[in-house]
Amino acid sequence: MSAPRIQIDPSFEPWKVQAVTHALSDHPLLQIDALVELGKRQQARKLVRTHNAEATAGTSFADAPNLHAAATLADIAKAKAWMSLLNVQADPVYRQLIDDVLDEVRPIVDRKDPGMGYRAGWIFVSSPGAVTPFHMDHEHNFILQIRGTKRLYTWDPFDRVVVSERGQELFHDRHSRELVVWNDAWRPRARVFDLEPGLGGYMPSTSPHMVENGPEPSVTISFTYYTDATRNRELLYRGNARLRRLGLDPTPVGASPSRDAVKHAVLAGFTSAKNFVRRRLGRGIRDNHLPYAPA
Numbered sequence: 001m002s003a004p005r006i007q008i009d010p011s012f013e014p015w016k017v018q019a020v021t022h023a024l025s026d027h028p029l030l031q032i033d034a035l036v037e038l039g040k041r042q043q044a045r046k047l048v049r050t051h052n053a054e055a056t057a058g059t060s061f062a063d064a065p066n067l068h069a070a071a072t073l074a075d076i077a078k079a080k081a082w083m084s085l086l087n088v089q090a091d092p093v094y095r096q097l098i099d100d101v102l103d104e105v106r107p108i109v110d111r112k113d114p115g116m117g118y119r120a121g122w123i124f125v126s127s128p129g130a131v132t133p134f135h136m137d138h139e140h141n142f143i144l145q146i147r148g149t150k151r152l153y154t155w156d157p158f159d160r161v162v163v164s165e166r167g168q169e170l171f172h173d174r175h176s177r178e179l180v181v182w183n184d185a186w187r188p189r190a191r192v193f194d195l196e197p198g199l200g201g202y203m204p205s206t207s208p209h210m211v212e213n214g215p216e217p218s219v220t221i222s223f224t225y226y227t228d229a230t231r232n233r234e235l236l237y238r239g240n241a242r243l244r245r246l247g248l249d250p251t252p253v254g255a256s257p258s259r260d261a262v263k264h265a266v267l268a269g270f271t272s273a274k275n276f277v278r279r280r281l282g283r284g285i286r287d288n289h290l291p292y293a294p295a
């Protein structure tokens with residue numbers, strides 16, 4: 001039997017940042033020539049972003065992608081240009097890779113964190129010294145180093161010094177990272193991973209993180225997904241954001257499981273009624289139960 005693609009601890013805790021190892025560094029789909037081919041296909045889908053090496057930890061995450069039209073795919077092969085391949089599940093070949101990897105970890109994940117869906121993959125071909133600014137994402141994330149080295153700084157998703165309850169609310173309610181703000185004082189609170197090929201990390205939904213590339217070009221792949229717990233948490237934060245808009249001071253999410261349960265029941269009812277009406281009016285709804293994230 002071949003080695004599992006991602007090795008995770010059988011006592012996997014879905015809300016804890018943790019180290020993983022993997023066997024994907026030699027995978028043919030993750031070598032530069034294959035990624036350049038994928039880059040061409042993703043470019044046609046408008047799912048490529050290029051970057052330069054100017055960003056720092058404190059750069060606004062929204063401004064970080066620095067599009068420069070001169071970056072060509074041939075330059076990527078020569079390690080002169082850099083790209084992020086977004087939503088690679090839009091590509092049938094890479095969707096299969098995502099399924100192969102996530103299907104394999106799913107039995108362990110499911111024990112404590114069922115409802116895996118909204119699968120997606122992200123591949124970063126980045127320059128020596130490149131910095132991915134401090135930010136957080138909605139999805140759970142297995143981040144695996146394929147080539148080169150990287151220092152990954154992560155923070156606990158429940159560290160309310162680094163990101164306040166209000167910051168979480170804004171993020172869930174409006175996808176706003178307005179209150180996800182870098183401060184040098186966060187450094188000592190981080191768990192740091194020195195990633196090299198074969199190593200990776202698992203970051204739960206809304207774990208703040210920041211990445212500094214090593215001295216060589218780097219290839220990293222992230223496999224991301226939602227679960228029932230991430231969907232529920234999002235709904236609760238959106239509900240609290242709404243209460244705050246009404247001038248109330250809501251109980252923080254997670255502080256009272258019984259209150260969360262009541263709020264969740266009300267919010268789930270409200271959301272399905274709202275979605276019913278939107279569907280009848282022919283309007284779109286955001287369905288976070290889809291098997292794959294829409295590109």
Ligand SMILES: [Fe+2]
Pocket residue numbers: 135136137209
């Ligand atoms: Fe991220």
